[in-house]
Amino acid sequence: MAALKNSLGLRAGLLSLAIFCGIVATWQIATMPAGGSSVVVDPEYAKLVGAAAATGSTTALPTPADIGVTIWHHILDPFYIRGSNDKGIGIQLAYSLGRVLLGFALAALVAVPLGFLIGMSPLVYRALDPFIQVLKPVSPLAWMPLALYTIKDSAISSIFVIFICSVWPMLINTAFGVAGVRREWLNVARTLEVGPFRTAFKVILPAAAPTIMTGMRISVGIAWLVIVAAEMLVGGTGIGYFVWNEWNNLSIANIVTAILLIGVVGLLLDQILARLATLVTYPE
Amino acid sequence: MSMFKDPFDPKAFLGRRCGCGGNHAAADHARLTAEATPAGEEARWNRVVDAAVLQAVFPVDAQRRQFLKTVGAATAMAAISSVFPLATAREAFAQGGPGAGALEKKDLKVGFIPITCATPIIMAHPMGFYAKHGLNVEVVKTAGWAVVRDKSLSKEYDAAHMLSPMPLAISLGVGSNAVPWTMPAIENINGQAITLANKHKDKRNPKDWKGFRFAVPFDYSMHNYLLRYYVAEHGLDPDKDISIRSVPPPEMVANLRADNLDGYLGPDPFNQRAVYDGIGFIHLLTKEMWDGHPCCAFAVSKEFASQNPNSYRALLKSIIDATAFAHKQENRKEIAKAIAPQNYLNQPETVLEQILTGTYADGLGGVKKDPNRIDFDPFPWNQFAIWILTQMKRWGQLKADVDYAKVASDVFLATDTAAMMKEMGLTPPDPSKKTIVVMGKPFDPAKPTEYINSFAIKRS
Structure with missing residues (x-):
């Protein structure tokens, strides 16, 4: 059994590797500069334009090798500061993570108690439901102009946008988890004459914890999605700003680097919350 | 360069003979190698002050180096600061220009969009024009005009690079709340x-x-x-x-x-x-189409200008100074180099050089030469504002009737700029003498309504 499991993991790993190599190879072939393009232009003109434009074509996508070089470049020096608009990719990621964690923490502070309240009272649940349903699907970019206009501070605005986008999954999951606590457990608590606060903390919270954690996991993923969009709009610092700044320069290699990094950090955040979730699960 | 060496570096010589090896005193080095001065003027001044103080404390250079090697630069700086107010001395030195009033606000934030129109605002940072007037300005790259407008309205920026119609629109409350805004300097013409x-x-x-x-x-x-x-x-x-x-x-x-x-x-x-x-x-x-048309502008709120008159003047002087520097053809290559890095425009240097020098590839296989492709001239002619207002009216952005000349003179501060230019030894032009001809059609700023009515295609 164990051998089969091992070999399955091994085979999956090999398949992943093969897919990766396939993608990179296709990409490399597709982006290789076409040899022997024969449009000859005036050398004086050629000096003024990019290499591709000089041969009568447009600048192509970078090859995987170019991107590898760019990534290596960023890894070698992730924390430089060359002026207020030019900071290393490590610093930009730290800014983004800081904003995400702050916005997410605020959202958790609001969503968990409020979700508790909603979950315990069918009346409040029904009353608040329309608001939640309308606000939940709103895109972060739609909130941004309103936030900038009313809050009048771009740093707080981006944190607000993360807050408002990551609050809903936690709120809904908390309410769902609290409402779904087994009747028998509550009845047992009542027969034992446990006070309402003690019931909330000793019975309902542990019972709803796995659902709450699932909500948090969804929320942190959303927060990380939102930060890139928010920073592209507001600028200044952060990984979103980095992407935007390199878009200015049409530097696809740098943008791909940022995409990979955003993916890896998002994965790490998700894994951390998944680990936390296993701590609070219980067998039925 | 010995004058600009870090005096807290134990390996640096601060002796009477210059550290560059030349046969002149260290103090004369800056004068003799004027072109080699570093960009950050404030940092330079700080170094000069530090060196003077350290030389006074340790007349023998070997002792100073020994001391620094033993305790480290940070400790040494702290030790000396405890008996001698280094920070105050630096500040006093930096502000020592003749006639400079105390600056109400030294640390300023100026927003810009990464385009060559903003050249004077941007280059004033790496080339030290802000520092020269005692300001510590952070130039902040911004993602779009709407964000520049919102960050300016929310006072996150003390001043900003705007499109020249924007201060007019903000003042009139077209496309935003009406907030009195001013435009003391134009950045670029053409371009x-x-x-x-x-x-x-x-x-x-x-x-x-x-x-x-x-x-x-x-x-x-x-x-x-x-x-x-x-x-x-x-x-x-x-x-x-x-x-x-x-x-x-x-x-x-x-x-x-x-x-x-x-x-x-x-x-x-x-x-x-x-x-x-x-x-x-x-x-x-x-x-x-129109040789010499305005494009982008340096804009500040009326509130900032009236609450911080000295900072406002210093800032405006830095901009006029930088604009005058950018106007000179021979400086353009150097400017292209200064504003190309990631911190500013983030573009290949050759692209910027082609724009600023006007020798460029046209995309059709030819190389064209037009030294005035972009030019820099800070003077905010009121006639420009009136032309812009006629177009806002022509295309239906401006619904109400306005007093064109009054709005123009309220927002485009030609008188202020002229006074400032005189103070700086520049010759301001006669504000009444500006002829505007767009695609062969002359514009008379005294008759804006007739001008609008003369067009066949319009929305008003």
Whole structure:
């Protein structure tokens, strides 16, 4: 059994590797500069334009090798500061993570108690439901102009946008988890004459914890999605700003680097919350 | 360079003979090698003050080096600061210019959009024009005009790079709340172009442009008014025959490449960048429509100017200074180098050099020479403002009737700028003498309503 499991993991790993190599190879072939393009232009003109434009074509996508070089470049020096608009990719990621964690923490502070309240009272649940349903699907970019206009501070605005986008999954999951606590457990608590606060903390919270954690996991993923969009709009610092700044320069290699990094950090955040979730699960 | 060596570096010599090895005293080095002075003037002054203080404390250079080696620079600096107010001395030295009043606010934030129009605002940072006037300015790159407007209105920026119609629009409450805004200096004149996608190489006559999708940087921009003017002169209605959308300049090239646009009237470097990447060609420089038209502006709120008069003056002086420097053709290559890095425009240096020197590839295989492709002239002519207002009215952005001349003189501070220029030893032009001719048609600022009525295609 164990051998089969091992070999399955091994085979999956090999398949992943093969897919990766396939993608990179296709990409490399597709982006290789076409040899022997024969449009000859005036050398004086050629000096003024990019290499591709000089041969009568447009600048192509970078090859995987170019991107590898760019990534290596960023890894070698992730924390430089060359002026207020030019900071290393490590610093930009730290800014983004800081904003995400702050916005997410605020959202958790609001969503968990409020979700508790909603979950315990069918009346409040029904009353608040329309608001939640309308606000939940709103895109972060739609909130941004309103936030900038009313809050009048771009740093707080981006944190607000993360807050408002990551609050809903936690709120809904908390309410769902609290409402779904087994009747028998509550009845047992009542027969034992446990006070309402003690019931909330000793019975309902542990019972709803796995659902709450699932909500948090969804929320942190959303927060990380939102930060890139928010920073592209507001600028200044952060990984979103980095992407935007390199878009200015049409530097696809740098943008791909940022995409990979955003993916890896998002994965790490998700894994951390998944680990936390296993701590609070219980067998039925 | 010994004068600018870090005096807290144990390996540096601060002796009477210059550390560069030349046969002159250290103090004379700056004068003798004036061209080699570093960019950050404040840092330079700090070094000068530090060196003077350290030399007084340790007359023998070997002792100073021994001391620094033993305790380290940070400890030494702290030790000396405890008996001698280094920070105060630095500050006093930096502000020691003649006639400088105390600055109300030294640390300022100035927002800019990464385009060559903002050259004076940007280059004043790496080339030390702000520091020269005692200011510690942070120039902040911003993603789009709407964000610049909002961050300015929310006072996050003390001053900002705006399109010259924006202060007028903000003051009038068109497209935002009405907040009194002023524009004491224009950044650049000319320097924009109509870029078309390469597939339109044979459609050079605007009459063939029906159905084209164009981009301009913002609704309240010279670009929008010039593009509308241009197509209307060729008989196309800009609202019906073509579509014009507002796209942030950095996204224009990407959209042109993706075939999402047929062309744009945009700011550089994005016209030249389209040529550089083989995506588009330069159809027309806006200079060929109206030579000397204003484009971007340096704008501050009336509130900032009245609450911080000295800081405002120092800031304006830095900008006028930088603009005058950028006006000189011989400085343009150096400027291109200063503003190309990631911290500022983040563009290939050759692209910026072509724009600023005016020797450029046109995207059709030719090299063109036009030294005035972009020029820098800070004077905020009121006639410019009146022309802009007539176009806002012509295209229906401005609904109410306004007193054109009054709004113009309230926002475009020609008198202030003239006074400041005189103070700096520059000759301001006569504010009444400005002739505006757009595509062969003269504009009389005294008769704005007649001017609007003279156009066949209009919305009002």
